[in-house]
Amino acid sequence: MEFDDELYNKIKFIILKNSLDYEKARIETVLSKLISSNPNLRTDIKRIIPYLNKEIDKINSLRKEDKIELLKKMDQNYGVSKDKKNIKDGFTLPPLINAENGHVVTRFPPEPNGYPHIGHAKAAIIDEEYARHYNGKFILRFDDTNPLNEQSEYYDVILEDLNWLKIKPDIIKNTSDDITLLHKYGQELIKNNSGYICTCKPETIHKLRSSGIECECRLNSTNSLEKMDKFFNGYFHKNEAIVRFKGDMKNDNTAIRDPTLFRIIDTEHPRLGRKNVIWPTYDFAAPIEDSLDGVTHALRTKEYELRNQLYREILTALNLRIPEVLEFSRLEFEGMPVSKRKIKPLIVNKQIHSWDDPRLPTLKAFKKRGFTPEAIRKFVLSLGLTLSETKPSIEVLESFNRKIIDREAIRLFFVRDPWEITLENSTIKEILLQNHPSLEMGRRIIVVKDSVYISSVDAKNLTKGSEIRLIEFSNIIINEIDREKKELKCKITNNIINKDIPKIQWVSTENSVPYKIVKPHMLFINDDFNPNSLEIITGYAESFVSTLLTDTMVQFIREGFCRIENNNTSIFAHK
Numbered sequence: 001m002e003f004d005d006e007l008y009n010k011i012k013f014i015i016l017k018n019s020l021d022y023e024k025a026r027i028e029t030v031l032s033k034l035i036s037s038n039p040n041l042r043t044d045i046k047r048i049i050p051y052l053n054k055e056i057d058k059i060n061s062l063r064k065e066d067k068i069e070l071l072k073k074m075d076q077n078y079g080v081s082k083d084k085k086n087i088k089d090g091f092t093l094p095p096l097i098n099a100e101n102g103h104v105v106t107r108f109p110p111e112p113n114g115y116p117h118i119g120h121a122k123a124a125i126i127d128e129e130y131a132r133h134y135n136g137k138f139i140l141r142f143d144d145t146n147p148l149n150e151q152s153e154y155y156d157v158i159l160e161d162l163n164w165l166k167i168k169p170d171i172i173k174n175t176s177d178d179i180t181l182l183h184k185y186g187q188e189l190i191k192n193n194s195g196y197i198c199t200c201k202p203e204t205i206h207k208l209r210s211s212g213i214e215c216e217c218r219l220n221s222t223n224s225l226e227k228m229d230k231f232f233n234g235y236f237h238k239n240e241a242i243v244r245f246k247g248d249m250k251n252d253n254t255a256i257r258d259p260t261l262f263r264i265i266d267t268e269h270p271r272l273g274r275k276n277v278i279w280p281t282y283d284f285a286a287p288i289e290d291s292l293d294g295v296t297h298a299l300r301t302k303e304y305e306l307r308n309q310l311y312r313e314i315l316t317a318l319n320l321r322i323p324e325v326l327e328f329s330r331l332e333f334e335g336m337p338v339s340k341r342k343i344k345p346l347i348v349n350k351q352i353h354s355w356d357d358p359r360l361p362t363l364k365a366f367k368k369r370g371f372t373p374e375a376i377r378k379f380v381l382s383l384g385l386t387l388s389e390t391k392p393s394i395e396v397l398e399s400f401n402r403k404i405i406d407r408e409a410i411r412l413f414f415v416r417d418p419w420e421i422t423l424e425n426s427t428i429k430e431i432l433l434q435n436h437p438s439l440e441m442g443r444r445i446i447v448v449k450d451s452v453y454i455s456s457v458d459a460k461n462l463t464k465g466s467e468i469r470l471i472e473f474s475n476i477i478i479n480e481i482d483r484e485k486k487e488l489k490c491k492i493t494n495n496i497i498n499k500d501i502p503k504i505q506w507v508s509t510e511n512s513v514p515y516k517i518v519k520p521h522m523l524f525i526n527d528d529f530n531p532n533s534l535e536i537i538t539g540y541a542e543s544f545v546s547t548l549l550t551d552t553m554v555q556f557i558r559e560g561f562c563r564i565e566n567n568n569t570s571i572f573a574h575k
């Protein structure tokens with residue numbers, strides 16, 4: 001096939017770029033990029049594909065360095081200058097293909113069917129970052145076309161949590177706002193002979209789809225306008241009829257095998273009430289909404305990859321603009337699944353208390369533990385736009401958070417399962433403790449009369465005559481141990497600080513309060529709920545802790561960073 005030089009170079013450029021971004025270029029991506037920049041090629045797709053396939057094979061087989069070399073020849077700015085520019089303005093994500101400053105529109109399309117989690121934060125942050133970087137627009141669109149799943153509460157929580165993440169959409173809308181428009185496009189598709197009403201039984205549809213056989217409704221679909229009118233006018237009931245896309249029933253990609261575009265769901269909708277029962281599927285609504293909303297770059301998680309072809313075919317059939325579609329990997333942590341399919345039953349069965357249970361990866365749970373929105377943003381951006389499905393370690397997020405909260409967390413003492421130490425030679429003392437080891441954050445006074453508590457883990461190992469240091473207080477020598485009563489008798493020795501002896505935290509019996517730390521562990525081990533996933537650590541903390549306000553971050557020495565929940569409880573964040 002003949003191309004002019006410019007087009008030839010453009011194709012080569014797209015393939016090279018795609019194969020560098022994702023190791024191997026893929027025909028779907030290359031084709032969509034090509035067509036969105038040269039829409040008049042659409043009519044020529046059949047003739048171009050074999051040529052593209054040949055070029056893709058050729059370029060995929062090159063070494064990475066050779067690809068970069070070729071790209072640099074075509075675009076002198078490739079690599080160097082862009083990277084430099086990105087570092088300069090603190091933007092670290094890879095450039096978007098065909099992005100024009102001032103004209104990029106991205107969107108985050110959550111379904112209001114649960115509380116947002118760390119994966120949603122990733123999607124929303126990346127979308128917003130791109131829009132800001134290119135001086136474009138960022139849309140928050142509630143993809144609310146399945147009233148079986150959606151609830152008013154979830155719209156509110158999504159707004160709240162995005163606000164917490166300091167994400168500010170330029171436009172907020174609901175897909176359900178456009179229900180009339182979506183019906184209109186559904187009808188247009190049927191009129192174009194790209195869709196049809198199917199009245200087969202759900203089991204039949206399922207069976208024929210898996211065996212790749214077209215049903216009667218499709219075969220006799222040319223005159224289905226009458227059926228269409230009936231469908232959209234509410235003649236049918238649930239499961240009696242659906243609208244299907246005329247795809248390819250033999251395609252290896254089963255997403256193309258005449259998927260459902262509209263179904264009847266006779267359930268109250270949080271926004272439209274009972275006004276509508278004919279609901280588009282995500283497969284139909286998403287491309288149309290993206291296209292009509294002016295979205296230039298639609299980013300979605302990798303599991304949608306097989307649906308990209310359908311996304312484009314629907315828009316092509318309706319003669320609507322096709323946005324760039326890009327993928328990134330799903331984010332979740334080991335033992336902390338994000339899937340609502342896994343989380344909802346735990347709540348229903350009361351295995352966890354609520355959506356903000358600290359074991360969950362929801363944003364509310366992270367907030368409750370004292371993770372900061374800044375740490376989440378830094379963490380997400382540090383991952384970049386990878387496609388690899390490996391789960392990052394939660395320790396990476398923790399270390400971003402630690403850097404932030406370490407600056408403000410007051411250091412405090414807490415002892416687990418306390419043993420009492422009587423200080424035989426003590427006189428009343430006021431001990432001045434620093435609130436932070438390096439920053440000037442004030443001091444607090446601890447009154448010690450003649451006894452303190454230490455943790456059982458430390459006490460158990462002590463033997464008569466051994467010496468320990470009570471941090472910031474004094475060295476003591478053990479005189480007597482009563483393991484049954486959990487009591488020790490000790491003597492304060494001369495204050496030699498730097499001896500090589502155990503240094504342990506303590507609280508004064510005069511100045512302490514019963515306290516608990518709620519500590520989450522892995523929610524799932526392999527695929528099973530971990531019944532020991534929530535540890536409640538009880539003990540005594542310095543009474544100063546009860547004066548701190550909810551949300552204050554503290555570091556309990558040798559336990560870790562925690563967020564104050566109320567005056568006798570805090571929630572563990574991380575070490």
Ligand code: ATP
Nearest residue numbers: 109110111119120122123300301330331338339340
């Ligand atoms: P689930 O129901 O498992 O929580 P979902 O994909 O159905 O996930 P949506 O509310 O439909 O959730 O997703 C909204 C957007 O967030 C989509 O663009 C989706 O790709 C993205 N997203 C959802 N989960 C993740 C994740 N774990 N990592 C990254 N992005 C995600």
Ligand code: MG
Nearest residue numbers: 110111113282
């Ligand atoms: Mg979804």
